[in-house]
Amino acid sequence: MNEMTPTKSERAAALKGLGTSRKRVEDSRFTQGKGNYIDDIKMPGMVFGDFVRSPYAHARVKSINAEKALELPGVIAVLTAADLEPLSLHWMPTLAGDKQMVLADGKVLFQGQEVAFVVAEDRYIAADAIDLVEVDYEELPVLVDPMKAELDDAPILREDIADQKAGAHGARRHPNHIFTWEQGEKEATEAVLSGADVVAEETVYYHRTHPCPLETCGCVASMDKVNGKLTLYGTFQAPHVVRTVASLLSGIAEHNIRVVSPDIGGGFGNKVGVYPGYVCSIVASIVTGVPVKWVEDRMDNLMATAFARDYWMTGKIAATKEGKITGLWCHTVADHGAFDACADPTKFPAGFMNICTGSYDIPTAYLAVDGIYTNKAPGGVAYRCSFRVTEAAYFIERMIEVLAIKLDMDAGELRKINFIKKDQFPYNSALGWEFDSGDYHTAWDKAMKAVDYDGLRKEQAERVQAFKNGETRKMMGIGLCHFTEIVGAGPMKNCDILGMGMFDSCEIRIHPTGSAIARLGTISQGQGHATTFAQILASEIGISADDITIEEGDTDTAPYGLGTYGSRSTPVAGAATAMAGRKIRAKAQMIAAYLLEVHDNDIEWDVDRFVVKGAEERFKTMKEVAYASYNQEIPGVEPGLEAVSYYDPPNMTYPFGAYVCVMDIDIDTGEHEIRKFYALDDCGTRINPMIIEGQVHGGLTEALAIAMGQEIAYDEMGTHKTATLMDFFIPTAWETPHYETDFTETPSPHHPIGAKGVGESPNVGGVPAFSNAVNDAFRAFGVNHTHTDMPHDHWRIWKTARDLGMHD
Amino acid sequence: MSKMHIKMTVNGKSVETLAEPRELLIHVLRERLDITGPHIGCETSHCGACTVDMNGKSVKSCTVFAAQANGADVTTIEGLGTPDNLHVLQEMFKEHHGLQCGFCTPGMITRAHRFLQENPNPTEEEVRFGMAGNLCRCTGYQNIVKAIMAAASEMNAAREAAQ
Numbered sequence: 001m002n003e004m005t006p007t008k009s010e011r012a013a014a015l016k017g018l019g020t021s022r023k024r025v026e027d028s029r030f031t032q033g034k035g036n037y038i039d040d041i042k043m044p045g046m047v048f049g050d051f052v053r054s055p056y057a058h059a060r061v062k063s064i065n066a067e068k069a070l071e072l073p074g075v076i077a078v079l080t081a082a083d084l085e086p087l088s089l090h091w092m093p094t095l096a097g098d099k100q101m102v103l104a105d106g107k108v109l110f111q112g113q114e115v116a117f118v119v120a121e122d123r124y125i126a127a128d129a130i131d132l133v134e135v136d137y138e139e140l141p142v143l144v145d146p147m148k149a150e151l152d153d154a155p156i157l158r159e160d161i162a163d164q165k166a167g168a169h170g171a172r173r174h175p176n177h178i179f180t181w182e183q184g185e186k187e188a189t190e191a192v193l194s195g196a197d198v199v200a201e202e203t204v205y206y207h208r209t210h211p212c213p214l215e216t217c218g219c220v221a222s223m224d225k226v227n228g229k230l231t232l233y234g235t236f237q238a239p240h241v242v243r244t245v246a247s248l249l250s251g252i253a254e255h256n257i258r259v260v261s262p263d264i265g266g267g268f269g270n271k272v273g274v275y276p277g278y279v280c281s282i283v284a285s286i287v288t289g290v291p292v293k294w295v296e297d298r299m300d301n302l303m304a305t306a307f308a309r310d311y312w313m314t315g316k317i318a319a320t321k322e323g324k325i326t327g328l329w330c331h332t333v334a335d336h337g338a339f340d341a342c343a344d345p346t347k348f349p350a351g352f353m354n355i356c357t358g359s360y361d362i363p364t365a366y367l368a369v370d371g372i373y374t375n376k377a378p379g380g381v382a383y384r385c386s387f388r389v390t391e392a393a394y395f396i397e398r399m400i401e402v403l404a405i406k407l408d409m410d411a412g413e414l415r416k417i418n419f420i421k422k423d424q425f426p427y428n429s430a431l432g433w434e435f436d437s438g439d440y441h442t443a444w445d446k447a448m449k450a451v452d453y454d455g456l457r458k459e460q461a462e463r464v465q466a467f468k469n470g471e472t473r474k475m476m477g478i479g480l481c482h483f484t485e486i487v488g489a490g491p492m493k494n495c496d497i498l499g500m501g502m503f504d505s506c507e508i509r510i511h512p513t514g515s516a517i518a519r520l521g522t523i524s525q526g527q528g529h530a531t532t533f534a535q536i537l538a539s540e541i542g543i544s545a546d547d548i549t550i551e552e553g554d555t556d557t558a559p560y561g562l563g564t565y566g567s568r569s570t571p572v573a574g575a576a577t578a579m580a581g582r583k584i585r586a587k588a589q590m591i592a593a594y595l596l597e598v599h600d601n602d603i604e605w606d607v608d609r610f611v612v613k614g615a616e617e618r619f620k621t622m623k624e625v626a627y628a629s630y631n632q633e634i635p636g637v638e639p640g641l642e643a644v645s646y647y648d649p650p651n652m653t654y655p656f657g658a659y660v661c662v663m664d665i666d667i668d669t670g671e672h673e674i675r676k677f678y679a680l681d682d683c684g685t686r687i688n689p690m691i692i693e694g695q696v697h698g699g700l701t702e703a704l705a706i707a708m709g710q711e712i713a714y715d716e717m718g719t720h721k722t723a724t725l726m727d728f729f730i731p732t733a734w735e736t737p738h739y740e741t742d743f744t745e746t747p748s749p750h751h752p753i754g755a756k757g758v759g760e761s762p763n764v765g766g767v768p769a770f771s772n773a774v775n776d777a778f779r780a781f782g783v784n785h786t787h788t789d790m791p792h793d794h795w796r797i798w799k800t801a802r803d804l805g806m807h808d
Numbered sequence: 809m810s811k812m813h814i815k816m817t818v819n820g821k822s823v824e825t826l827a828e829p830r831e832l833l834i835h836v837l838r839e840r841l842d843i844t845g846p847h848i849g850c851e852t853s854h855c856g857a858c859t860v861d862m863n864g865k866s867v868k869s870c871t872v873f874a875a876q877a878n879g880a881d882v883t884t885i886e887g888l889g890t891p892d893n894l895h896v897l898q899e900m901f902k903e904h905h906g907l908q909c910g911f912c913t914p915g916m917i918t919r920a921h922r923f924l925q926e927n928p929n930p931t932e933e934e935v936r937f938g939m940a941g942n943l944c945r946c947t948g949y950q951n952i953v954k955a956i957m958a959a960a961s962e963m964n965a966a967r968e969a970a971q
Contacts, residue, residue: 023902030910031898031917033845033885040844123835124828214849214857214911214945265847265911266945298850526909526946694905697948725854725943732940733949 057718097168215265238563306379351387479773488571521561540581703766819887
């Protein structure tokens with residue numbers, strides 16, 4: 001081998017494949033202001049739509065008078081439910097099997113609900129026209145508290161289905177009740193609880209919040225009446241599903257609809273749902289014959305498009321006096337708002353809440369979730385998590401802490417006693433999941449060592465003493481969390497949305513000169529798919545990631561897929577990418593064998609080429625094979641080099657992690673200071689460490705927001721109290737701590753490259769870590785004090801200190 | 809509504825447009841001048857996605873009337889570098905993974921550009937404080953801070969070399 005011949009490791013490095021902190025290819029356009037987001041799209045003749053929204057949480061709509069609005073120059077149309085009814089579009093199905101008003105049909109059920117759609121020449125005229133639409137409301141009693149939904153004097157919200165005794169998810173016991181979902185063994189769990197040495201009980205409220213991406217939701221609908229084609233640009237996390245739904249709703253054949261997700265300015269679950277704005281824009285474009293743009297403002301976004309969480313979780317956890325957990329019981333009241341528009345796989349009305357046994361070997365468990373209607377916005381999306389997994393992780397990680405108090409044990413030690421052991425994987429949980437792989441003890445020990453856990457506890461004990469001596473007013477909390485996620489929905493045997501199986505896809509086309517394009521059914525919203533999927537493929541097919549274009553989001557060109565949410569892109573579409581790459585390689589091997597004049601079995605893959613076994617100086621690179629595939633007649637082999645894979649995952653993936661938050665809180669002001677945050681993540685095979693760390697930083701900051709201040713709050717009239725960024729907390733750089741990241745690597749045994757997904761882990765694990773730190777700071781003060789609800793804003797922390805007599 | 813004649817210098821070029829007195833600078837930039845780098849995230853001056861430089865100061869262009877910018881010198885992200893010659897902040901944001909969805913990025917870099925002129929040698933704490941008017945939902949700021957610190961040292965090194 002001469003000096004100019006690159007070594008095997010040099011050739012591998014040149015691919016920029018798996019494990020490389022490859023710089024992002026997306027960043028050139030974003031750093032130069034050349035992204036193409038929904039509001040950047042302009043089309044000739046385009047007009048603007050905007051909504052008249054309800055000021056009331058519950059009211060009858062007696063009349064709508066648009067005359068004055070229509071007289072305003074520049075106003076083109078005002079659509080109401082009466083206009084949509086002949087098209088049967090005044091209501092639309094939700095992803096959860098319920099239906100939702102597109103425009104108010106006789107009544108409104110939440111403040112901010114869409115009442116009329118104004119179409120005007122520009123957004124200023126549309127705003128003026130909104131003020132001119134006269135709506136006569138008759139206020140009705142409001143239901144805000146889901147616990148009061150089934151009382152005798154509760155107003156009935158959904159008169160349209162008041163008589164239906166069963167919904168999409170089984171029996172309904174009251175007009176305001178949506179479903180009851182039960183998992184596990186009720187009687188066996190109750191038997192364990194009644195015979196247990198110790199039972200700890202707590203009600204844990206995971207408050208209502210909102211994904212609030214920096215870019216709001218929006219679309220541009222353009223009906224080309226000449227060719228009968230509808231093009232719909234929009235902030236869609238699942239563009240292919242939107243196309244199918246748009247076809248089913250509008251009656252336009254699916255091949256005549258093109259849905260395009262352009263660059264998306266963050267999604268976090270907010271952009272999964274189908275919203276009235278999309279339907280109204282499509283109708284308005286059909287009616288007016290010109291393109292119609294609708295983009296929410298921030299208030300619209302926080303008031304009307306999908307919220308997250310709002311789970312009231314009551315738990316009982318049983319253990320031996322030594323701390324071995326014997327059973328877990330959970331009842332959840334889920335506040336779904338006015339319409340059940342949760343974005344969950346159909347068979348899981350409470351998402352994967354049944355992952356609530358967490359990282360622990362709990363032999364017996366029972367979960368029941370009751371979905372309830374209230375006069376609040378619909379939604380219930382997975383805000384940077386897989387379906388209801390943050391709720392589940394928060395619940396179990398709080399219950400562990402409560403149990404530790406009851407047992408008078410160290411909460412870290414209690415976790416260790418109960419972790420599922422490495423040799424128990426694949427592990428079948430009491431609530432029905434098969435955890436694919438894990439090594440929790442190794443991760444936990446690494447985390448405890450990294451933060452000097454024993455040292456921290458010692459310091460905390462000294463701080464408590466100092467407080468008692470009157471030497472400090474700052475308490476110290478150590479927030480522990482070991483979470484297990486369930487992501488990558490999902491196997492078609494149990495995962496579908498509106499009947500569409502939750503596979504995903506990748507289609508690869510190798511060009512004659514040895515570069516390639518791959519298209520996927522997913523869509524990046526900041527995750528860096530164009531960078532990382534090229535890396536997966538580079539390692540599979542031996543073409544440098546720099547020579548591979550990744551394209552997503554255009555339903556006319558990309559293969560059908562279920563989109564990006566629930567950390568499913570890497571587990572599902574990433575797997576499809578690897579599998580399609582392997583098909584490319586299989587065909588390439590036949591071509592290479594022919595070119596090398598040997599049998600297929602006499603050559604083997606070597607980074608970026610096929611070599612003759614035992615004679616590695618005889619080889620053909622993938623680039624050479626690509627050229628030959630198009631330009632040389634090869635007997636028995638079709639020309640070209642393309643492949644497609646639709647991947648139905650055999651199981652979910654189960655990323656996990658160990659987080660530690662060290663927080664000082666000032667009991668007189670309620671302010672907090674995060675001294676340390678250590679995050680160890682195990683997401684299986686690591687594709688791009690730089691991007692993984694970035695995802696962890698971002699997810700932790702969203703967790704910080706949720707735990708420490710962010711909430712969607714309503715008053716007793718159902719008036720939204722947090723509809724601007726003044727009231728809805730988003731941390732700035734100033735409030736955000738520095739994070740230390742770490743990892744272990746336990747590959748998924750069923751994923752082609754062993755990857756599990758990471759985007760949502762930091763939110764799932766971060767929220768309990770922050771909240772546990774606050775609660776832990778008060779552990780030494782009050783025997784019966786086991787829990788305070790989030791968000792832990794200054795007032796609530798101050799109030800806890802006061803209630804515990806610490807201000808005396 | 810009658811329109812005003814507005815003249816500005818935007819990214820070094822003289823521009824003229826007609827706009828209503830109530831029109832916000834961000835809308836005039838995006839809708840009338842096709843400068844779509846600055847984004848709209850809140851329209852209440854909280855998020856900073858619309859940050860531009862006006863007469864040597866960072867402003868949130870969603871709370872500035874275009875009329876107030878009449879005669880002003882405005883710089884947006886489009887004016888900071890060219891595809892062949894990126895501004896060092898643009899380079900460092902790429903290098904240190906200081907962006908994800910990219911929606912806050914134009915405002916973030918435009919603000920950082922002004923901030924580093926106000927304070928060429930910032931501590932990390934000063935960067936965090938100086939950038940607190942710009943929200944990011946993706947990155948947790950850690951790599952944004954890193955990128956700005958790296959840009960500051962590159963810019964200082966270049967200044968020293970030039971002297």
